[in-house]
Amino acid sequence: MTSATTHSPATTGALAKTPAPRPKKVRGREERSTLASVALHGTLIVASLVAAFPVAWIVFISLGPKTAWQSPGEVLGNLSLDNYVKVLTETDFPHWFGASVIVAGGTTVLGVFLAATAGYAVSRMRFPGHRQLMWSFLVTQMFPMAVLIVPLYELLARFDLIDNYLGLILTYATTAVPFCAWMMKGYFDTIPHEIDEAGRVDGLTPFGTFWRLIVPLAKPGLAVTAFYSFLTAWGEVAYASQFMGADHYTLAVGIRTFATESRADWAMMTAASVIILVPATLVFLLVQRNLVSGLTAGGTKS
Amino acid sequence: MITALRHSWQKYWYAWAMVAPVVIVLAVLVLYPLGYGFYLSLTNANEANVARDIGAFHAPATYKMVGLDNYWSILSGADGDFYPRLTWTIVWTVSCVALHIAIGMGLALLLNRKMRAKLLYRALLILPWAVPAFVGVFAWRLMLNSQYGVFNEMITAVGLPAQNWLATPFAQKVAVIMVNVWIGVPFNMVALLGGLQSIPKELYEASEMDGASPWQRFVNVTLPGLRPVTHTVVLLGCIWTFNMFAVIYLLLGQNTTGEADILVTFAFRKAFTGVSDYSGAATYGIVILALLLAFSTFYRRRQLKTEQA
Amino acid sequence: MRRGISIAAAVCALALTATACGSDDEGSTGKAKDAKDISGSLTYWDTSDATTEAPVYKKLIADFEQKYPKIDVNYENVEFASIEQKFKSAAKTGKGAPDVMRADVGLIPEYASLHYIAPLDGTLALKGGTDDFTEGPLNTTKYQGKTYGVPSVTDTLGILYNKKLFKKAGIEKAPTTWDEFIETSKTIKKKTGVEGTYLNPDSYFLLPFLYGEGTDLADTKTKKITINSPEAVKAVTTAKKVYDQASAKVDFANAYDNMQTSFKNGEVAMLIQGPWSVTDDLSGKAFKGDEDNLGFAPVPAGSTGKPQAPTGGHDLTVYQGSKNLDAAYLFTQFMTSSKSQQKIAAETATLPTRESAYTPEVTKDARIKGFHPIMKTARPRVALPQVGSLFTPLVQQYTKILQGDVSVKSGLDAAAEDFKKLLPGYTIGS
Structure with a gap:
């Protein structure tokens, strides 16, 4: 079985080697030799290419004719936005887009709210049960939902939440919140307790302290939570396709109607994928400055 | 007793109020399916013998309790699939997480230096994280097409033989690991990068004054400084990868030998094609959960021990 | 809603x-x-x-x-x-x-x-x-x-073929038996350099082979699992022969897309396919504006001498x-x-x-x-409620057989064992 992990040198050799020069790189403030500079930038350029290539590739294919996926050579000579026009005008795409915005937006708001309150409580208050709570957050992540989807469906059906945005939002929130709460707890831990003290001295309730003093300071953490919740909802297929009717299809489900049992419309699918990517990338660009600080605070203090 | 309760309530009510929303949502949406799943795993319920009440058709439940039979049939190896799938799931998890951490760490170390175009590199390297998994898998599937895919064109251009990437079990395994590594590295890189930045500079300076080589500094300062982050990332990475459904299910399609299926995809395929086998699916679900719980408990305990040491 | x-x-x-x-x-x-x-x-x-x-x-x-x-x-x-x-x-x-x-x-x-x-x-x-x-x-x-x-x-399955390529290889008519199918394919490859056929490794496309030998996945009347019967072994052996000797290289994950694309571009001369694909075929460069170039024929017959394919739709x-x-x-x-x-x-x-x-x-x-x-x-196909479940083990074993991991007989035996778990009251044997 170990042989399964052996990567063909053609594919990941370059990647796997990147950690090799690590010992030198810690110094940071020192001057680099030209050779080291070339190696550093060379490695990063290769890695960036590997990271960005699949995305660039579907963008490229989406600009070509219908058969572009099988003969990419034809794309450059036939650049057009036809696929995009078709996706936007001849399908229910705008409708799906709206549904996705509602679901992803709802998940983001709910996710941030739940994660922040729970994270703060666990960070600040040594109440009975806080350890178990953190542990149960982790346990929810172990839950193989794909296999237990039937009980979940029946549960939502009982509450009339099938084919309903709220049902989907709640499901996504369940997926995203445990990790986010963990992350937020870590972030709140880095905010000095003196601030809470100050709030109490000023006569604020615990909620007031949280809302007026702590939340504004926790923006990077909240941004990462928002990003994470948004992505969870934005690109999810399995729940959405099981739970939602055609009036409430999200993008991920909608574009799968471009593929039938016998044939996939790759041209439409690539174009639609690119449009799906745009909001995700925008959200990503908005929060990416906060990503490193926000995520780590959560990670360091588990 | 009651006064103790009241006291506890007065002291902690706002904390409980703040965690209540999460607890309620999770309790309902996670505990219920879990409890119900556990119950199903003790029965022989399937789609044909559960109670149904559909229009003019009414059928009472006719399934019965079978105790631990389902678990026994899986764990004794009688169904012939569990242990091979488990072995591959472990290989898959370990290789993915190892590569995630190794590559993520390497890139984080590089990005943690002063240099030009750092922000651009960082943005590009995090990009796969922003790509919805199904879009990423879909892009890879196009690229890995043995006949029309660009991947084979690229490797033949540098003189390597073209591969039928998604055909044989071995090639499939390499391909799914590759794609999952692509998807998962950014998260690990970002977490580790933040970890690096939180290591106080003074530690490096002190170590340098002691005449430590770069390698010694890495081993004695960086790695210990990163330990809390790596612990978390490894733990979460193992849990997430163990249950990573989308990559394998969507990348390989239906015409496979089943050798590249991990426990989750295997159980899904087995239980939900044709007449659904609810008890079988639930049993697999509970077994997976139990395995991960055991692993996490063990891992956390070991982690606590190293911290105390 | x-x-x-x-x-x-x-x-x-x-x-x-x-x-x-x-x-x-x-x-x-x-x-x-x-x-x-x-x-x-x-x-x-x-x-x-x-x-x-x-x-x-x-x-x-x-x-x-x-x-x-x-x-x-x-x-x-x-x-x-x-x-x-x-x-x-x-x-x-x-x-x-x-x-x-x-x-x-x-x-x-x-x-x-x-x-x-x-x-x-x-x-x-x-x-x-x-x-x-x-x-x-x-x-x-x-x-x-x-x-x-x-x-x-x-719908059903039949042979779709590229008449021009057939003509170029000097072949008069579509093959009527699997042996002819393999021979035709080899001739085309030799004479034109184009691949003769592209075998779809999906289990649905295995059915004409099975039916051609007069067998099926199971027999509902006698409650027997017949997927490892001598007839079925013969059928799958033929399929394996097509895969080994007559087919273009099969991409298992993208088989359908690739065979369809190869055929409509004129890179493959004939396919076992259904009518749903014809519109797509006619959009490819081998048939666009030349609809007459597309030939139709029944699936090849097995040793029963009767061509038979599943009813779809x-x-x-x-x-x-x-x-x-x-x-x-x-x-x-x-x-x-x-x-x-x-x-x-x-x-x-x-x-x-x-x-x-x-x-x-x-x-x-x-x-x-x-x-x-x-x-x-x-x-008609065998009318079993579990037929959907049967296809999963079947396709896994069929893939292993085609890829040469197991022999035809032992692969089908394994499939039969899996069938038995899914079909209560059925026994293996013909």
Whole structure:
């Protein structure tokens, strides 16, 4: 079985080697030799290419004719936005887009709210049960939902939440919140307790302290939570396709109607994928400055 | 007793109020399916013998309790699939997480230096994280097409033989690991990068004054400084990868030998094609959960021990 | 969706026009009611190709709503990959289920055995009788003596070939046996350099091999699993021979896309394929503007000497728990009427299931003309509720056999063992 992990040198050799020069790189403030500079930038350029290539590739294919996926050579000579026009005008795409915005937006708001309150409580208050709570957050992540989807469906059906945005939002929130709460707890831990003290001295309730003093300071953490919740909802297929009717299809489900049992419309699918990517990338660009600080605070203090 | 309760309530009510929303949502949406799943795993319920009440058709439940039979049939190896799938799931998890951490760490170390175009590199390297998994898998599937895919064109251009990437079990395994590594590295890189930045500079300076080589500094300062982050990332990475459904299910399609299926995809395929086998699916679900719980408990305990040491 | 229905129901209740909405008095038979009096709304799940086929179905629905203005139809195109699980979850809980659904013929026994779909005998859905339906498609709707669907479109597998490439290789006619099929393929490869065929490793495409030897996955009469019978071993050995000697290199994950693309671009000379693919073929450079270049023939025969392929296609089914059964029956009847079928055939070139729908207008379409005679070779598939579950172990073993990991015999033996777990009361043997 170990042989399964052996990567063909053609594919990941370059990647796997990147950690090799690590010992030198810690110094940071020192001057680099030209050779080291070339190696550093060379490695990063290769890695960036590997990271960005699949995305660039579907963008490229989406600009070509219908058969572009099988003969990419034809794309450059036939650049057009036809696929995009078709996706936007001849399908229910705008409708799906709206549904996705509602679901992803709802998940983001709910996710941030739940994660922040729970994270703060666990960070600040040594109440009975806080350890178990953190542990149960982790346990929810172990839950193989794909296999237990039937009980979940029946549960939502009982509450009339099938084919309903709220049902989907709640499901996504369940997926995203445990990790986010963990992350937020870590972030709140880095905010000095003196601030809470100050709030109490000023006569604020615990909620007031949280809302007026702590939340504004926790923006990077909240941004990462928002990003994470948004992505969870934005690109999810399995729940959405099981739970939602055609009036409430999200993008991920909608574009799968471009593929039938016998044939996939790759041209439409690539174009639609690119449009799906745009909001995700925008959200990503908005929060990416906060990503490193926000995520780590959560990670360091588990 | 009651006064103790009241006291506890007065002291902690706002904390409980703040965690209540999460607890309620999770309790309902996670505990219920879990409890119900556990119950199903003790029965022989399937789609044909559960109670149904559909229009003019009414059928009472006719399934019965079978105790631990389902678990026994899986764990004794009688169904012939569990242990091979488990072995591959472990290989898959370990290789993915190892590569995630190794590559993520390497890139984080590089990005943690002063240099030009750092922000651009960082943005590009995090990009796969922003790509919805199904879009990423879909892009890879196009690229890995043995006949029309660009991947084979690229490797033949540098003189390597073209591969039928998604055909044989071995090639499939390499391909799914590759794609999952692509998807998962950014998260690990970002977490580790933040970890690096939180290591106080003074530690490096002190170590340098002691005449430590770069390698010694890495081993004695960086790695210990990163330990809390790596612990978390490894733990979460193992849990997430163990249950990573989308990559394998969507990348390989239906015409496979089943050798590249991990426990989750295997159980899904087995239980939900044709007449659904609810008890079988639930049993697999509970077994997976139990395995991960055991692993996490063990891992956390070991982690606590190293911290105390 | 459900909200729409309940509002409609509420409106009905308010209007107090018992004749207009009460299905109470007639129960589920809906026989005595005048079609014009049926009202309410219903949801229809479609699985047709969203870009090429769905428009004609939507047009028909508009016609239906015009003809029966009291009925409102919600059209939903559901992705094929998840429709089975989705429908079953919805059907079981009653939440989010459609009233009428277009179902693959292979799924009828499963849905019927689980009582998710309603028997249609004696309802409005089959008003006018079933005499007009061709036998093959009609058989697909039967389960344990009752009719659970109305045939909408049908298909089977046959040989599609590139006449020019055949001519270039000096081949006069399409092969009629698997041996000829392999020989033809080799000749083409030798003479033209183009691949002879592309074997689809999907288990559905294995069925003509099995049928050609007179066997199937299992035998419902004797309750025997026959997938490892000597006949089946012979059939799969032939398939393996096609894979080894006659086929282009198979990409297992992208097999369908690749074989289709290779064929329509003229990189492969013949395929075992169905009529649904013909429209796509004609868009490729080997056939575009040259429709006559596409040849049609029945699948090759096995040692029984009779070419046989599975009956495919789709039936319209009615959800047992529908709140508006009368409207659902009426809609099913309308969508499968000869007139509707003619319209569908004219637009999508899928094969109608009614004799009367093969009008000169319809059959003059080259795509339908080519496949229509081949429908004679279609035979019913084994009507087992578990047939969907059987395909998973079968395709896994078949893939292993093709890739040479296991021998034909031991692969099929393993599949038979898996079948046995899925089919209570069945024994292995022929």
